[in-house]
Amino acid sequence: NAGVTQTPKFRVLKTGQSMTLLCAQDMNHEYMYWYRQDPGMGLRLIHYSVGEGTTAKGEVPDGYNVSRLKKQNFLLGLESAAPSQTSVYFCASSYVREQFFGPGTRLTVL
Amino acid sequence: AQSVTQLDSQVPVFEEAPVELRCNYSSSVSVYLFWYVQYPNQGLQLLLKYLSGSTLVKGINGFEAEFNKSQTSFHLRKPSVHISDTAEYFCATLPGGGADGLTFGKGTHLIIQP
Numbered sequence: 635n636a637g638v639t640q641t642p643k644f645r646v647l648k649t650g651q652s653m654t655l656l657c658a659q660d661m662n663h664e665y666m667y668w669y670r671q672d673p674g675m676g677l678r679l680i681h682y683s684v685g686e687g688t689t690a691k692g693e694v695p696d697g698y699n700v701s702r703l704k705k706q707n708f709l710l711g712l713e714s715a716a717p718s719q720t721s722v723y724f725c726a727s728s729y730v731r732e733q734f735f736g737p738g739t740r741l742t743v744l
Numbered sequence: 745a746q747s748v749t750q751l752d753s754q755v756p757v758f759e760e761a762p763v764e765l766r767c768n769y770s771s772s773v774s775v776y777l778f779w780y781v782q783y784p785n786q787g788l789q790l791l792l793k794y795l796s797g798s799t800l801v802k803g804i805n806g807f808e809a810e811f812n813k814s815q816t817s818f819h820l821r822k823p824s825v826h827i828s829d830t831a832e833y834f835c836a837t838l839p840g841g842g843a844d845g846l847t848f849g850k851g852t853h854l855i856i857q858p
Binding site (some may be wrong): 665667669673675676677678679682692693700724726731732733734735736737738 | 748753778780786787788789790793795804834836838843844845846847848849851852
């Protein structure tokens with residue numbers, strides 16, 4: 635099992651560009667999450683999903699959109715990237731309580 | 745809303761010495777508590793978790809933590825650290841329902857000195 639995978643691993647964007655981060659899990663988990671990690675801030679929840687076709691806002695949702703069209707995939711979109719969105723993005727999935735994390739995507743917005 | 749406070753941003757310790765990383769949480773409902781470790785340029789790995797039952801929880805790599813409800817604490821301990829324990833450690837809570845996301849502390853950087 636690959637667990638939780640994230641694509642891409644690194645990306646550099648210019649302000650105003652758009653992109654989509656892909657998270658995939660092969661553990662048949664119902665719940666999936668997107669977090670961002672900034673220095674000295676820990677991880678903060680952006681959006682999450684409790685099942686296929688459902689999404690909900692987390693602590694810092696502004697500037698991001700998500701979709702969960704398939705149970706195994708959770709997409710995070712940036713419609714118009716801003717320098718404040720420079721961060722490391724982590725996806726996680728869970729069945730009940732323990733969350734399994736992907737390796738992260740390092741995004742830089744110039 | 746829940747919050748997690750990790751009292752030390754950085755903890756330097758000599759190799760083979762004991763270490764304690766402190767974590768306090770605030771919540772008005774029952775919580776589940778976790779410690780995650782992040783090695784440089786990697787994702788998060790679960791060290792241990794408290795869901796219910798015994799308040800002393802043992803995890804991987806020789807770590808353990810004690811849940812103290814009266815002091816709302818969940819401190820992480822290891823009796824003898826190794827150079828390979830150098831990493832960032834995060835304490836996190838989960839609301840009772842389980843579907844919401846984790847609330848993380850800001851992390852503690854454990855630095856092992858030879």
